[in-house]
Amino acid sequence: MPAESPVVADLAEQDLLDRIFPHLPVGSRTLVPPGDDAAVVVAPDGRYVVTCDVLVEDVHFRRRWSSGEDVGRRAAMQNLADVAAMGARPVALVVGLVTPGSTPVAWVEGLARGLGDACRPLDVGVVGGDLSSGPVLVVAVTAHGDLEGRAAVRRSGAQVGDVVAHAGRRGWSAAGLALLTASRAELDPGLVAAYRSPEPHLAAGPAAALAGATAMLDVSDGLLRDGRRLARASGVTLDLDEPTRAFAADAERLASAAGTLGVDVTEWLLTGGEDHGLLATFPPDVPLPDPFGAIGTVTARTSDLVLVGGRPPRGGTTGWDHFGS
Amino acid sequence: MPAESPVVADLAEQDLLDRIFPHLPVGSRTLVPPGDDAAVVVAPDGRYVVTCDVLVEDVHFRRRWSSGEDVGRRAAMQNLADVAAMGARPVALVVGLVTPGSTPVAWVEGLARGLGDACRPLDVGVVGGDLSSGPVLVVAVTAHGDLEGRAAVRRSGAQVGDVVAHAGRRGWSAAGLALLTASRAELDPGLVAAYRSPEPHLAAGPAAALAGATAMLDVSDGLLRDGRRLARASGVTLDLDEPTRAFAADAERLASAAGTLGVDVTEWLLTGGEDHGLLATFPPDVPLPDPFGAIGTVTARTSDLVLVGGRPPRGGTTGWDHFGS
Numbered sequence: 001m002p003a004e005s006p007v008v009a010d011l012a013e014q015d016l017l018d019r020i021f022p023h024l025p026v027g028s029r030t031l032v033p034p035g036d037d038a039a040v041v042v043a044p045d046g047r048y049v050v051t052c053d054v055l056v057e058d059v060h061f062r063r064r065w066s067s068g069e070d071v072g073r074r075a076a077m078q079n080l081a082d083v084a085a086m087g088a089r090p091v092a093l094v095v096g097l098v099t100p101g102s103t104p105v106a107w108v109e110g111l112a113r114g115l116g117d118a119c120r121p122l123d124v125g126v127v128g129g130d131l132s133s134g135p136v137l138v139v140a141v142t143a144h145g146d147l148e149g150r151a152a153v154r155r156s157g158a159q160v161g162d163v164v165a166h167a168g169r170r171g172w173s174a175a176g177l178a179l180l181t182a183s184r185a186e187l188d189p190g191l192v193a194a195y196r197s198p199e200p201h202l203a204a205g206p207a208a209a210l211a212g213a214t215a216m217l218d219v220s221d222g223l224l225r226d227g228r229r230l231a232r233a234s235g236v237t238l239d240l241d242e243p244t245r246a247f248a249a250d251a252e253r254l255a256s257a258a259g260t261l262g263v264d265v266t267e268w269l270l271t272g273g274e275d276h277g278l279l280a281t282f283p284p285d286v287p288l289p290d291p292f293g294a295i296g297t298v299t300a301r302t303s304d305l306v307l308v309g310g311r312p313p314r315g316g317t318t319g320w321d322h323f324g325s
Numbered sequence: 326m327p328a329e330s331p332v333v334a335d336l337a338e339q340d341l342l343d344r345i346f347p348h349l350p351v352g353s354r355t356l357v358p359p360g361d362d363a364a365v366v367v368a369p370d371g372r373y374v375v376t377c378d379v380l381v382e383d384v385h386f387r388r389r390w391s392s393g394e395d396v397g398r399r400a401a402m403q404n405l406a407d408v409a410a411m412g413a414r415p416v417a418l419v420v421g422l423v424t425p426g427s428t429p430v431a432w433v434e435g436l437a438r439g440l441g442d443a444c445r446p447l448d449v450g451v452v453g454g455d456l457s458s459g460p461v462l463v464v465a466v467t468a469h470g471d472l473e474g475r476a477a478v479r480r481s482g483a484q485v486g487d488v489v490a491h492a493g494r495r496g497w498s499a500a501g502l503a504l505l506t507a508s509r510a511e512l513d514p515g516l517v518a519a520y521r522s523p524e525p526h527l528a529a530g531p532a533a534a535l536a537g538a539t540a541m542l543d544v545s546d547g548l549l550r551d552g553r554r555l556a557r558a559s560g561v562t563l564d565l566d567e568p569t570r571a572f573a574a575d576a577e578r579l580a581s582a583a584g585t586l587g588v589d590v591t592e593w594l595l596t597g598g599e600d601h602g603l604l605a606t607f608p609p610d611v612p613l614p615d616p617f618g619a620i621g622t623v624t625a626r627t628s629d630l631v632l633v634g635g636r637p638p639r640g641g642t643t644g645w646d647h648f649g650s
Binding site for chain 1: 356369370374380472
């Protein structure tokens, strides 16, 4: 046993838990903290929002590209973004963790630190979890939120004439991944950081709900793919503005990396996943809450669920399918 | 592609979801069902109980010993038992599922059927989930429950003089696993079924809470190991009766398998895990709710957290440690 860099198999379960727990906030709304058969969390308005996402090594992340901290923050943030996309405030997480015995303990501590760093500023408690050995790293997060008396904003409420709006980055994560894949991370460390550790605007979810958003979702699989989901659920078509205009600041930010890698920046803007921006629709007379910007309009359903500049998007630009990969 | 027995890699994600969803109950307390970024579930008394457990192939189950239905029922039941052990009524599950592309679709459908079969009679909704490919089967379940206005029954409330009581089977799952390991499943299919698909007394949890239980937990890792957890949390010692007397019916039921395999039945009774019985303590004047039976008394803390017949249990009988295995 190398005392300098122990691996998970060197520790008893309780010893590993003792290394993890100090990094995890309990949360001010947790009535019974971890350590019992289950935690108890307050749900002041008599409802809770719940969602889960699984990250699997070499499917969703690579250890040579992402530290434990990165994966911890990302696992938290992508789940909290789903909570925010209902218009809810994130409150609590539970985490199921599968680790090979050969995993460095430092990596697992990093994961816990990343989870804690993501959750603590938001007063989100990590209220439970389970550890298992297994042949591959798996981080299964279930996140909970509080609607604070508001109606949930679903995917299905978009109305013809609504404004389509987006909050958050577009294409940064895809560009960062492309740089890593091409071994050109040094070209733009900011984009690589956006891939490793996305920073969604979680407060934009409740703000959109308060402002009267008619539909909303978290853009995890790309604007086209997730846009189609919203359009299908609502029985409408989304007519998006030309992406280099709608996301002018993102297009400018991505131009250099796109040029170097020979990628059309429109591709990243339309199909890049994992930025966890929010796509929402608002009645036309509603002032858009910060940081939403208008990116299109809702029209009556046509043969295409999403149009770009009034035309069907080019074939092949369908966004990510984690499962099919 | 063998049309007769397709595997997961043959299907698009949505096609696999379309095979899974029909088996899963939504639950009458689910306000927003699966299909959005998150579900919304009612929490009538302004709190919810939440717990998670992960099952990993070849750590927690083997496909040659357990069908998809078995694993689905077991994944549900062991989580619902944790909810019940707080004194809560189970309400909702979410499921993160990792499957190798080579997994037969029929196995995954079986898993969904098993989850549904466990949940439907209890009006527990399967309110969300996530699918991913990966090199090993992982079933990560997060379960939620409703305390219905009661205080949560924690591990830490046992008082000197309390009665120690247990509800449910003891040792059946361990005996079934031992039969499978010895390739003698035909000797007692009932015990093997108890391993493959435990049937905890979930209603006993709320009943214990109503009756005034001072402490409670789900016995997943064996009576000694989980008894020590309760004793440690409560700052007491549990003095258990001789197991062949305390669990006379179980001892009789296990005798034949134990004799054939050359196992001391006391070992299964004290250290067998995965039956998901409930271990609870009650004030001495309280009539024990069905199906709890008295199995010992709570004494002032001694150097041993658990005594058996007034003496320290034999060395080595510590129960399961999934993680250390």
